[in-house]
Amino acid sequence: MSAAEGYFYNFDKMDYVRGKRPSGCILCAIRDRVEGTPDLSVYRDELFIVTVNLFPYNPGHLLVFPLRHIADVRLLTVEEAAHLHRLQAHLLTILDRTHRPSAYNIGYNMGAAAGGSIDHLHLHVIPRFPNETGIADLLAGKRILVEDPRRTAERLRDELGQLPFS
Numbered sequence: 001m002s003a004a005e006g007y008f009y010n011f012d013k014m015d016y017v018r019g020k021r022p023s024g025c026i027l028c029a030i031r032d033r034v035e036g037t038p039d040l041s042v043y044r045d046e047l048f049i050v051t052v053n054l055f056p057y058n059p060g061h062l063l064v065f066p067l068r069h070i071a072d073v074r075l076l077t078v079e080e081a082a083h084l085h086r087l088q089a090h091l092l093t094i095l096d097r098t099h100r101p102s103a104y105n106i107g108y109n110m111g112a113a114a115g116g117s118i119d120h121l122h123l124h125v126i127p128r129f130p131n132e133t134g135i136a137d138l139l140a141g142k143r144i145l146v147e148d149p150r151r152t153a154e155r156l157r158d159e160l161g162q163l164p165f166s
Contacts, residue, residue, distance in 0.1 A: 025069060025118070025119065025120045026118060026120075027049075027063075027065050027069075027118060027120040027122060028069055028120060030049060030051060031049060031067055038054055039051070040052040040053075040054060040149055040150065040152075040153040041153075042062075042153055042156040042157045042160055043087075043156075043160045045087075046067075047066060047067060047079070047080055047083050047084075048064055048065065048066055048067065048080075048083065048084060048087055049064075049065055049067065050062055050063070050064050050087070050091060050160075051063050051065075051153075052149045052150075052152045052153040052156065053124070053149065054149055055149075056126075056145065056149050056152070057126050058101075058126055058127050058128065058129065058132070058145075059099055059127065059145065059146055059147035059152055060095050060098065060099040060101065060125075060126075060127040060147075060152055060156075061124065061125070061126045061127070061149075061152075062091060062095075062124070062125040062126075062156075063122045063123070063124060063125075064084065064087060064088065064091070064122065064123040064125065065120055065121060065122035065123070066080055066084075066121060068080075069120050070120070070121050071110065071119050071120065071121055072110060072121065073108055073110065073121060075121070076121075084123065088106070088123065088125065091125055092104065092125070094156065094159050094160060095125070095127050097159065098155050098156060098159050099127050101127030101128055101129050102128065102129060102130050103127075103128040103129075104125060104126060104127055104128060105124065105126040105128060106123065106124065106125050106126070107123070107124055108121065108122070108123055108124070109124070
């Protein structure tokens with residue numbers, strides 16, 4: 001066995017790990033369409049943007065974030081909260097159609113101690129599938145991604161087509 005065998009590689013993530021990111025908030029950079037910022041957004045309206053997570057847990061892993069830079073869900077206006085709820089329901093319907101998951105994890109990681117690595121409020125929508133745990137998970141604590149996030153973004157952009165959801 002060569003030295004390279006038995007390892008999983010993700011060379012694209014090294015810049016992220018080393019902190020080579022646009023200065024400031026990555027979600028604000030996506031919002032502002034800052035040149036050089038990876039943008040897998042699939043939907044945007046007057047209040048929110050939906051993007052495929054560049055480093056997803058599963059195919060279809062979405063981040064939904066307000067255009068306003070806020071860090072706490074309690075800072076959403078009543079209008080934003082209601083809009084977010086309708087958008088989330090719409091996204092679940094779209095993901096049911098495009099990815100056919102059997103379940104979802106949906107939630108926020110507010111603050112570093114909760115696992116938050118971006119200080120801009122964002123909702124994770126993570127499709128879950130039967131039999132996800134494979135040998136790589138069990139033996140190496142690794143995950144095997146079965147779809148490139150860029151392909152996920154293409155599929156969802158086609159499906160969403162910027163149609164109104166409510």
